[in-house]
Amino acid sequence: MHPPLLSPSLLAGDHAHLAASARIPANLGLRWLHVDIMDAHFVPNLTFGPGTVAALRAAGATQFFDTHLMLDEPHRYVEAFATAGASSISIHIEPAYDHQATLARIRALGCQCGIVLNPDTPATAVEHLLPHVDLVLVMTVQPGFGGQSFRRDTLAKMRTLADWRAARGFRWRLEVDGGIDLTTAPECRAHGADTFVAGTAFFAAPDKAAFADAIARL
Ligand code: DX5
Ligand code: ZN
Numbered sequence: 001m002h003p004p005l006l007s008p009s010l011l012a013g014d015h016a017h018l019a020a021s022a023r024i025p026a027n028l029g030l031r032w033l034h035v036d037i038m039d040a041h042f043v044p045n046l047t048f049g050p051g052t053v054a055a056l057r058a059a060g061a062t063q064f065f066d067t068h069l070m071l072d073e074p075h076r077y078v079e080a081f082a083t084a085g086a087s088s089i090s091i092h093i094e095p096a097y098d099h100q101a102t103l104a105r106i107r108a109l110g111c112q113c114g115i116v117l118n119p120d121t122p123a124t125a126v127e128h129l130l131p132h133v134d135l136v137l138v139m140t141v142q143p144g145f146g147g148q149s150f151r152r153d154t155l156a157k158m159r160t161l162a163d164w165r166a167a168r169g170f171r172w173r174l175e176v177d178g179g180i181d182l183t184t185a186p187e188c189r190a191h192g193a194d195t196f197v198a199g200t201a202f203f204a205a206p207d208k209a210a211f212a213d214a215i216a217r218l
Contacts, residue, residue, distance in 0.1 A: 001162070002173055002194040004185075004218040006211075007032040007066045009177075009199030011047060011146045018052065019059035025202070026063050028212050034066045034177070034197045037081070041072040042095060043144035050077070050084035057085035064088070066135075066197075068116065068177065070143050071095075075102040082109035090114030090137050090175075093125050103132050114175070118142065119151050123160040133172050135195070136161055140188070141178030146199040150179030155191045162192020182214050189218040 006025075010033055013021025022033055038047045053065065067086040071077060074091040075098065081089055089106045093099060093115055106113035114135030115126050119142060126136065138158055141148040154176075162174055173195045176188045181201035188196065196215055205211040 001192060004189060004215055005032060005173070005195045006030055006202070006215040007034040007175070007195060007197045008202040009034040009036060009146065009197050011036045012199030012203040018048075019056055019061065021203070022056055022059075022061045022063070024208065025212075026061065028209055030212055031064050032066050032195075033061070033063045034068060034199075035086070037067065037069045037071065037077075038144065039071045042092065043070045045144045050080040053081060053084035053086060066090070066175075068137065068197075073097060075105070078102060078106050078111075079109060082106070082111050086111055088112035088114055088135060090116050090135060092116045092118070092143075093121060093129075094118055099129060100132060103129065114172075117157070119154050119178075123157050123164070127164070130164065130168070130170055130172070135173045135175055137175040137177055138193070139178055140176050140180065140184070143178070148179055150181075150184040152187070155187060158188060158191040158193050165192070182211065185215060186218055 008025040038045045040046045064087040067089045072095045089111050103113045112134035115133050116137040140154045174193045175195035176193045177197035180198045185196050
């Protein structure tokens with residue numbers, strides 16, 4: 001299992017000042033930033049596009065952009081996000097497209113690649129892709145909005161994936177996203193997660209350094 005890593009979600013930042021919001025975790029020494037891309041088809045909401053990602057880079061953001069594509073047709077956009085400055089690109093298993101070819105394309109573009117499961121999607125749905133990814137993202141809420149409550153029924157799936165990782169010698173990160181705070185992150189850690197997306201809990205924390213320290217000590 002990797003050391004714990006916090007990936008603050010820019011979705012919970014100030015959308016009129018995204019570059020300033022990106023600097024908040026960077027100034028605390030946090031290396032990752034989670035960037036949520038929504039298309040109003042796969043999820044009922046809209047966020048940013050590749051132009052925003054490029055603008056964040058142009059404004060000086062140097063952290064690892066952990067890019068979460070919540071799109072019906074992610075294969076059509078991976079090149080645009082890689083060119084814009086994504087560091088990793090994670091794609092959902094649920095829509096129908098060639099997942100394996102898209103993961104390979106992401107790597108060929110020089111990015112790390114991840115596969116994402118919605119809360120009701122079983123671990124077996126991604127089993128065939130596990131040798132081909134750098135990250136597995138277990139959604140702990142139904143994607144689309146920040147500020148939702150953590151779903152404890154996803155913990156068993158984390159354990160399954162973590163057990164497969166250990167038994168089969170995989171090296172990918174096991175990331176969790178949705179309702180992650182200082183109560184739910186330890187539960188996920190106990191079930192094998194190592195990478196913690198936090199939007200609301202991070203940006204609303206009065207002492208963000210203390211929040212980051214607590215995650216680092218998990
Ligand atoms: C939800 C997004 C999450 C979101 C999490 O669809 O994928 O990354 O930012 O927000 P919180 O931490 O507020 O649940
Ligand atoms: Zn996300």
